[in-house]
Structure formats: C-alpha cells, structure tokens
Amino acid sequence: MKITGAEIIVKSLLEEDVEKIFGYPGGAVIPLYDVLYEYEEEIEHVLTRHEQWAIHAADGYARSTGEPGVCIATSGPGATNLVTGLATAHMDSIPIVAFTGQVPTHMLGTDAFQEADITGITLPITKHNYLVQDVKELPRIIKEAFHIATTGRPGPVLIDLPKDIQNEEAVFDYPTEVNLPGYKPNYTGHGLQIKEAAKVINEAERPLIYAGGGVISSGAADELRELAQKATIPVTTTLMGLGSFPETDNLALGMLGMHGTEQANYAVCEADLLIAVGARFDDRVTGKLETFAPNADIIHIDIDPAEISKRVLIDVPIVGDVKQILTELNEQVEGKEHKEWNKKVANWKSKSIVQKEPLQDKVTPKGVINQIYESTNGEALIATEVGQNQMWAALYYKYTKPRSFSSSGGLGTMGYGFPAALGIQVGNPDEPVFCIAGDGCFQMKAMELATAIHYELPVNIAILNNNYLGMVRQWQEIFYDKRYSSTCLQRRNSCPPNCSSPGDQCPELVPDFVKLAESFGALGIRVTKAEEIKPALEKAIASPKPVVLDFIIEREANVFPMVPAGGELDNMILGGDE
Amino acid sequence: MKHTVSVLVANRSGVLARIASLFSRRGFNIDSLSVGTTEDPTVSRITIVVEGDDQVLEQVTKQLNKLIDVYKVSDITNDPSIDRDLALIKVKATSSTRSEIMQIVDIFRGKIVDVATGSLVVEVTGNEEKVNAIEELLRPFGIIELVRTGKIAMARGEK
Numbered sequence: 001m002k003i004t005g006a007e008i009i010v011k012s013l014l015e016e017d018v019e020k021i022f023g024y025p026g027g028a029v030i031p032l033y034d035v036l037y038e039y040e041e042e043i044e045h046v047l048t049r050h051e052q053w054a055i056h057a058a059d060g061y062a063r064s065t066g067e068p069g070v071c072i073a074t075s076g077p078g079a080t081n082l083v084t085g086l087a088t089a090h091m092d093s094i095p096i097v098a099f100t101g102q103v104p105t106h107m108l109g110t111d112a113f114q115e116a117d118i119t120g121i122t123l124p125i126t127k128h129n130y131l132v133q134d135v136k137e138l139p140r141i142i143k144e145a146f147h148i149a150t151t152g153r154p155g156p157v158l159i160d161l162p163k164d165i166q167n168e169e170a171v172f173d174y175p176t177e178v179n180l181p182g183y184k185p186n187y188t189g190h191g192l193q194i195k196e197a198a199k200v201i202n203e204a205e206r207p208l209i210y211a212g213g214g215v216i217s218s219g220a221a222d223e224l225r226e227l228a229q230k231a232t233i234p235v236t237t238t239l240m241g242l243g244s245f246p247e248t249d250n251l252a253l254g255m256l257g258m259h260g261t262e263q264a265n266y267a268v269c270e271a272d273l274l275i276a277v278g279a280r281f282d283d284r285v286t287g288k289l290e291t292f293a294p295n296a297d298i299i300h301i302d303i304d305p306a307e308i309s310k311r312v313l314i315d316v317p318i319v320g321d322v323k324q325i326l327t328e329l330n331e332q333v334e335g336k337e338h339k340e341w342n343k344k345v346a347n348w349k350s351k352s353i354v355q356k357e358p359l360q361d362k363v364t365p366k367g368v369i370n371q372i373y374e375s376t377n378g379e380a381l382i383a384t385e386v387g388q389n390q391m392w393a394a395l396y397y398k399y400t401k402p403r404s405f406s407s408s409g410g411l412g413t414m415g416y417g418f419p420a421a422l423g424i425q426v427g428n429p430d431e432p433v434f435c436i437a438g439d440g441c442f443q444m445k446a447m448e449l450a451t452a453i454h455y456e457l458p459v460n461i462a463i464l465n466n467n468y469l470g471m472v473r474q475w476q477e478i479f480y481d482k483r484y485s486s487t488c489l490q491r492r493n494s495c496p497p498n499c500s501s502p503g504d505q506c507p508e509l510v511p512d513f514v515k516l517a518e519s520f521g522a523l524g525i526r527v528t529k530a531e532e533i534k535p536a537l538e539k540a541i542a543s544p545k546p547v548v549l550d551f552i553i554e555r556e557a558n559v560f561p562m563v564p565a566g567g568e569l570d571n572m573i574l575g576g577d578e
Numbered sequence: 579m580k581h582t583v584s585v586l587v588a589n590r591s592g593v594l595a596r597i598a599s600l601f602s603r604r605g606f607n608i609d610s611l612s613v614g615t616t617e618d619p620t621v622s623r624i625t626i627v628v629e630g631d632d633q634v635l636e637q638v639t640k641q642l643n644k645l646i647d648v649y650k651v652s653d654i655t656n657d658p659s660i661d662r663d664l665a666l667i668k669v670k671a672t673s674s675t676r677s678e679i680m681q682i683v684d685i686f687r688g689k690i691v692d693v694a695t696g697s698l699v700v701e702v703t704g705n706e707e708k709v710n711a712i713e714e715l716l717r718p719f720g721i722i723e724l725v726r727t728g729k730i731a732m733a734r735g736e737k
Contacts, residue, residue: 119592123599128646131592148646182588182649306640309633 002169005135006031009099009161010039012142015174018070020061020426022046022054026074027114028101031166033072046426046455049447051078053419055085057451059094060420063406064381065427066219068095068149075101076114079160080121084413086156087125091410092240093217095154097145104164105133119160127155135168140175147178152185153304154217185303189320189328197275197299197316198332204273206295206341207233210256210285213240213409214278214302214322216402221245223326224277231336234345236264238279239394242405247398248378253345254354257285258563259391263348265561265569268293270344276300278322281311282410283566291568301325353560353574354395363530365389365464368551369396372434372462375537380432381424383407385417385441387471389464391559393436415444418461422448425457432460432541439465440489443511449520452546460540462549466557467509468502474558478573502555509552517548526550580609581628581635581655582731588647589615589622596645597624606630606638610728621649625661625730654733661731663709664701666691670720671698679719686712697722 003011009032013021021043025033036045048054051073058069069089073082079100089096103112119129128148130141145157201207215224221244228235228251235245236256245252256264268274274296279285286292292312300307300314301322308317318325349355358367369392372380378400384390384407399405406424408416421435442463452459464470467490476484482500491499492507517524523545525536533551540547560575587593594613601608609627616623628638635653642651671679671693679698683690688702702712706729713724 120595123596124603180646183646304644306637306644308640310637 001171003172004031004035004167004169005138005161006035006166008135008138008170008172009142009166010035010043011172012139012174013070014039014042016068016142016146018043018068020044020046021070021072022048022057022061022423023072024048024051024054024074024078025072026078026101028075028078028103028163029072029099029161029166031163032099032101032161044426046422046451048419048422048451050445051081052085052415053422053445053448053451055082055096055098056088056413056416056419057423057426058096058098059085059089059416060383060406060423061427062089062094062096062423063420064403064424066403067427068097068146069423070097070099072099073101074114075103075118076116078114079118080116082158083121083125084411086122086158088408088411088413088416089156090125090127092408093154093213094156095149096156097149098156098158100158100160102131102160102162105162106164108162118158122158125156126158129158129160131160132162132165135165135170138165138170139173143175144178144180147180148183152183186305186319187303187321187324189301189318189325191328193316193318194325194328195332197318198329200273200297200299200316201231201275201329202334202336205338206271207231207273207275207338208267208271208296209233209235210238210268210274210276210279211235211241211244212238212277212279215241215244216278218278218303218322219402220278220323220326221402223323223330225249226330227326227333230330231333232338232342233275234267234342236260236267238282238285238409239390239407240409241279242394243399243402246400248400250346251342253349255394256569257282258287258565259395259559259561260563260569261349261354261395262352262561262572262574263345265563265572266348267345269295269570271296274298276302277326278302280307283311286312287563287567287569360530363527363533363551363553365392365553365557366396367530368462368464368533368553369393369436371533371537372436373397375534375541376432376434380404380434381406381428383417383421383424383433383435385435385437386412386414387438387441387469388474388557388559389436389438389441389470391471392464395559414441417441418445418448418459421459421461422451422455422457425459426455433458435459435461437461437463438470439463439467439513440469442513443489446516449517449522449546449548453521456544458544458546460547460549463513463551464553465509465513465550466553466555468555470557471559473556477556477558478562479564513548513550517546522546522548524548524550526552528552579629579631581630581653582659582661582729583626583628583635583638583642584652584654584731585624585626585642585648586616586650587622587624588649589620590647593622593647594624596647597642600641600645601628604637604641606634612728612730614730625728627729652733654731658734659731660734661705661729662703663706663729664703664727665709665713666725667700667702667713667716667721668723669698669700669716670696670722672696675719679716682712682715688712
C-alpha cells in the first residue's frame with residue numbers, strides 16, 4: 001500500500017524511536033503537520049515561538065538525554081532561522097536531525113515564495129544534508145540521516161523536503177541497514193598506539209588528563225574515572241567536558257583555559273604528559289599555542305582523525321571511540337600514586353580563588369550558583385547562556401554526572417540556554433532544570449516563556465542581572481580602558497555620553513523581569529540581598545510553574561581567573577574578590 | 579609545494595559544491611580542479627592541485643575524507659603517476675608567421691584544429707610543464723585566447 005511522503009516521514013520517525021520533536025509550522029510543511037496531528041499520542045510536537053528556539057531545544061534534549069534531537073521548520077525564513085542552531089550543534093558535535101520544508105520540486109531555483117537554498121546555506125555547518133527529489137528515496141535518506149547524526153563524531157543533519165514530495169505517494173519500506181561507502185567511522189583504536197600510550201603513561205611523573213565533550217558523547221565517563229583513579233592522574237575538563245569527571249573527586253581540577261581554574265592551568269604548564277581525551281585543543285583552551293603544555297608529551301584520543309595535530313602536534317595519536325580505547329588502555333596502565341605531583345596540584349587547588357567561600361553580604365554569582373548546587377543536592381540539569389553567566393556556571397557548580405551541563409561551547413550562541421533548558425525539561429520531566437543566564441541573553445529569547453507555559457515546563461531561569469552585556473563590558477574594562485561602548489542595557493538617551501561609571505544615579509533596571517514573567521503566567525522573584533537567595537531558590541524549585549529568578553548582582557562583577565586571548569595559561573588575571 | 583590530490587566521489591548533484599565549500603571555508607587554495615565520471619557511472623573522479631605544506635595537505639585530506647560523499651582521497655604527488663593537461667590556444671597568425679607556428683606545434687606534438695585568415699587554434703596535451711612551455715613559445719606571436727582543462731592524473735601500474 002502506498003502512503004504519502006509526509007506519512008513516510010512520521011512512520012520513519014517512529015522507526016527511529018523519536019518521541020519528542022520541536023518545531024514551527026509554515027506553508028511548506030503543512031502536509032507533514034497534518035500527519036503529526038494524527039500521531040499526537042505517539043510523537044509529542046513542541047511548538048516553540050521561533051524556529052531558532054526549536055533547534056536549540058532539540059539540541060538541549062539531545063545533550064541531556066543522549067538521543068538525537070529532531071526539529072522541523074518551514075521553507076525560506078523558517079529554514080534560515082535554523083542556521084544558528086545548526087552551527088551551534090555542529091561546533092559541539094551534537095546529534096540533530098532537522099527537517100525543513102521547501103518549495104515544490106518544479107519551482108526549485110525560480111526564486112519562489114519562501115524559497116531559500118537551505119542545503120547550500122548549511123553545507124559548512126551540517127555533518128551532511130539532503131534535498132529530497134524523489135519520494136521513493138525518503139526512507140533511505142531518513143535512515144541515513146539518523147545514522148550519520150548519531151554515529152562517529154555526532155553532528156547535525158538536515159533534510160530539505162519539497163512540498164510535493166510530502167504529498168506524493170510511495171510504498172513505505174524502512175531500510176534496516178545503511179550503505180554509505182564514504183562514511184565508515186573507525187571505532188577501534190590501533191593496538192600498537194594504545195600500547196605506546198600505556199607505556200608513556202606508566203613512565204610519566206606528572207601526567208594530566210584533559211577531558212572534552214567526546215568523553216560524554218562516547219559514554220566513557222566510567223572508563224575515564226577508572227583511568228584517573230588507577231594511576232592517580234588529576235583531571236581537567238573543557239567546558240564541553242564538564243560532567244565527564246565528578247568535580248567532587250579530589251583529582252578534579254575543574255575547567256582549563258581562558259577562564260580555567262588556577263590549578264588546571266598551572267597543571268597544564270607543568271605536566272610532563274597530557275592525555276587529551278575527546279577534546280580538540282580549542283583556542284579558548286590552549287591560549288598561546290607555542291607555550292601550551294610546554295613540558296608535556298601529548299596523547300590524543302579522538303574519533304575524528306581530522307582533529308589529530310590540527311592545532312597542536314601530537315606525540316601519540318589514537319583514533320577511535322573513546323570508550324573502547326580507554327577500556328583497552330586501562331588494562332595496560334599500572335597503578336601509581338604520583339604523590340609529589342598530586343601534592344603540588346592539591347596545593348594550587350587549595351589556594352584557588354574559585355574554591356573560596358562566597359561573600360556573605362552581597363548577591364554574588366558564586367553565592368547564587370553554590371546555592372543552586374546545595375538546594376538541588378547537586379542534581380540539577382544546568383543549561384547556560386553565553387558570556388559571564390556561562391563561565392560562572394562552569395566554574396562554581398560541581399558537575400558530577402555526564403549530560404548534566406549544556407552550553408554552547410564552540411559557537412558561543414547567546415540565546416541558546418533558555419530554549420535548551422526547555423528541551424532538557426521535555427527530555428527529563430522529573431529533574432530540576434536551571435538555565436543560568438545573563439540579562440542580555442535572556443532578552444534574546446524571553447518570549448519562549450510562552451512555550452514553557454504552554455507545555456507546563458517548570459524550568460527555572462536564574463538571571464545573574466548586572467544590566468550589562470557583562471563579558472564584553474569586562475573586556476572593555478580590562479583591555480579598552482573602560483570604554484563601555486554599547487554594553488550598558490540600563491542606558492537611556494538622557495544619560496551622560498560615554499558613561500563608564502555606573503552608580504546610584506543610573507535609571508531603573510529595564511526590563512522588569514518579574515513583571516515580564518508574570519505577564520506570561522510564570523512566577524517572577526527578584527533577589528537583591530544575600531539572605532534571600534536560598535528561600536527564593538527553594539520557592540522556585542517547589543513551584544510547578546516556570547520561574548524567572550532575577551538576581552541583582554554587582555554591575556561590574558568580573559569573571560576570574562582570566563587569561564587574555566592568545567596569552568599564556570600560567571599568566572592569569574586573578575582580580576579581586578567577587 | 580604543489581600537491582595533486584585524486585578524489586573519488588559519489589556522482590551526485592551538489593558534491594562539487596561540498597568540496598569547493600570545504601576548500602574556501604578552510605582557506606585551502608585550489609590551483610586547478612577537474613571533474614569527470616569514471617568507469618563506474620555512479621562515481622566521479624576529481625583531480626585537485628592544491629598549494630600548501632605537508633600540514634595543510636594533511637588537513638585537506640582529512641577534511642575531504644569527512645565528507646559523506648567522498649569515497650577515497652589519495653595524494654599522488656609523489657607516486658609514479660601520469661598527469662595531463664589539455665590546452666586550446668588561439669594564436670595570431672599571418673602568412674609570414676604561420677609556418678613557424680606550425681613547426682613549434684609539431685615539435686610539441688600538438689595539432690592545428692582551426693585555421694582562419696588571421697589566426698590558428700592549437701590543441702596540445704601533456705604535463706603541466708609541457709603546456710606551459712608551448713604557451714611561452716607562442717606568446718610572442720600574440721595569444722588571442724587560451725583555455726586549459728586543469729590537471730587530470732592517474733597512478734601508474736595496477737594500483
């Protein structure tokens with residue numbers, strides 16, 4: 001029996017065990033939405049208020065559950081609104097399958113209404129993409145798309161669906177296998193390379209593990225912990241790697257790089273062996289390349305051969321699946337204590353500014369984030385926006401589980417966090433979900449509160465509100481002589497020109513986030529005193545509604561430590577007490 | 579240094595765009611590029627000449643390999659291989675220069691494929707240096723138009 005292309009798509013989604021999708025309808029996907037209407041029981045469609053938030057929500061769903069995120073947008077502007085979300089997922093290797101509507105095949109290339117060459121536009125920001133030109137190819141293409149998105153180094157795949165293809169009929173026969181001669185990821189590490197790595201690790205005196213997002217996507221957190229504990233090797237993680245190693249462990253050093261901890265950055269500089277696991281030596285991690293890990297040999301374990309020696313020359317490369325390789329490696333690594341080295345590292349850690357208790361008399365980012373940790377017993381699933389809020393969330397919350405931290409690491413997408421938090425809550429309905437945000441980022445997508453209300457998602461948005469675009473302002477303060485060009489969000493035209501001295505004379509905060517939350521039917525709570533932090537958080541966690549927490553922090557609060565862009569990792573600005 | 583990279587790809591619309599997009603985005607400069615089908619009609623071969631040191635070439639190769647539609651990438655620069663360029667050169671010719679031009683074409687085992695009162699069209703095939711050489715020799719007569727295919731290459735032997 002023949003069925004329509006739209007039905008083929010939905011049945012294929014069921015074959016792939018898709019239960020939740022995120023999207024926004026439009027002219028070119030009406031046939032698909034018409035079929036989704038029939039399948040409401042099997043597949044829940046979450047209507048966001050903008051296509052970009054649909055793909056970020058699918059991304060948060062994917063990061064927190066490990067399942068591929070699925071989203072739908074219509075042709076033209078709907079499709080182009082997915083671009084930032086695809087680039088975000090591509091940079092962070094997140095499995096997403098995105099469906100876009102397209103004008104009918106006979107109108108392709110005629111500049112038809114709502115036509116955009118979305119496969120052309122998204123070539124460099126997808127792992128692969130398809131323009132479907134024959135309804136009979138749909139099952140194969142969808143099967144391949146899910147396979148490509150979720151295997152090897154994961155990533156987003158886009159399928160462009162001309163409207164006539166959704167209406168045409170074909171026999172539905174979902175393939176059980178894929179045949180992709182050009183796509184054969186290598187999972188098994190080379191035995192001799194693993195042996196060599198074990199030898200180097202066994203000989204090292206000051207080894208350090210540098211763990212990235214690949215540990216999480218490979219599901220290798222247990223194997224990583226075994227390696228670290230067996231040979232007593234301290235572990236630093238990248239932003240993407242947060243949660244791959246429990247921050248509560250003595251061997252945990254926290255994040256490294258531009259806003260890394262002192263202990264992590266000093267350890268990179270002094271280590272004689274760096275074991276990079278599922279990480280890609282991003283510029284925010286390495287700082288100045290010539291002086292990165294100057295005393296260390298480097299082992300690099302990664303699924304993507306193109307990452308080997310891309311920025312830093314590698315001594316022992318091992319290409320393959322992190323979990324498989326670590327399992328083999330652990331058998332060959334000897335138990336060791338590295339007493340001197342760990343003593344030194346522990347000493348750095350004990351003096352670190354990140355470890356200090358937060359000030360008790362002010363609302364500080366550290367005070368707020370520490371309390372989120374306490375009030376949720378460290379069980380919260382955290383999404384962040386980008387900028388200061390992201391770095392504070394990375395530095396102060398103690399992540400203990402993989403997939404508990406979602407953040408746009410590679411692309412640095414402001415406006416990612418809140419929709420991602422919605423996707424996380426959709427995928428994890430019983431877990432406390434927090435979006436740690438800045439007031440600038442939250443204003444980029446505050447309308448998503450409507451989605452949170454619509455689907456009764458009790459997400460908590462903790463705004464660290466300084467009424468500045470804080471990270472840019474911090475750079476302006478430190479590197480641009482306090483010239484706060486276009487970063488004050490409180491500003492009115494009647495303010496003095498070129499103001500760089502916020503104070504009591506400043507106008508009222510804008511917007512009033514409490515009233516904004518209330519206008520959607522969400523709960524809004526403003527916190528201006530340190531003693532209000534805990535009760536506010538407890539009220540938020542207990543609330544079945546979405547909650548906007550407006551934490552008024554110091555206007556010129558900074559993120560420290562900080563390594564200036566392209567600087568040396570052991571040359572950190574530590575700043576005052578924040 | 580110039581490298582010749584031979585790439586087997588799916589013979590499908592949009593594949594060349596993927597490769598061109600990869601080169602431009604990663605900042606790799608293409609010297610020449612030629613595409614054609616192979617003995618298998620579902621597979622095309624792209625021969626790309628790219629300028630860069632070993633590290634650049636390693637990245638080119640690895641990034642090409644990541645494309646789903648790319649089946650195989652080989653750097654054949656240092657392998658025993660045959661490479662050919664084809665050029666069509668329209669050159670000014672008068673009754674007094676015509677025979678001299680024909681002699682040059684003969685030496686290069688080229689062909690005259692069009693004759694008009696004031697011009698000749700020369701067809702020449704060979705490796706890049708040979709085609710460059712005849713181009714230089716014909717230049718003094720006045721080259722009106724020139725078109726080259728870009729390099730195609732194949733490894734020698736059974737490989």
